[in-house]
Amino acid sequence: MRTPRLDLSKAxxxxxxYSNADGGNCVEVxxxxxxLTPIRDSKR
Known part of the structure; x- marks a missing residue:
């Protein structure tokens, strides 16, 4: 089963x-x- 792509341009x-103030573990929701709850790794 495929998951449809979401348009996250206006997210x-x-x-x-779970992120910390030092810039590590940059998890955003x-x-x-x-x-759904989109999650991304923003340090990339």
């Missing part, structure tokens, strides 16, 4: 509590794409 990304 409101926020830093996850977009909460405005219900019912």
């Amino acid at each position: 409101a990304w926020r830093k996850s509590s 977009a909460l405005n794409h219900s019912p």
Whole structure:
């Protein structure tokens, strides 16, 4: 089963509590794409 691609160009990304202030473990989530929760690694 394939997962459809999401248009994340207007996503409101926020830093996850799993990120730290030193720039490491940069995990961001977009909460405005219900019912899914897109997650990205922003240090790339």
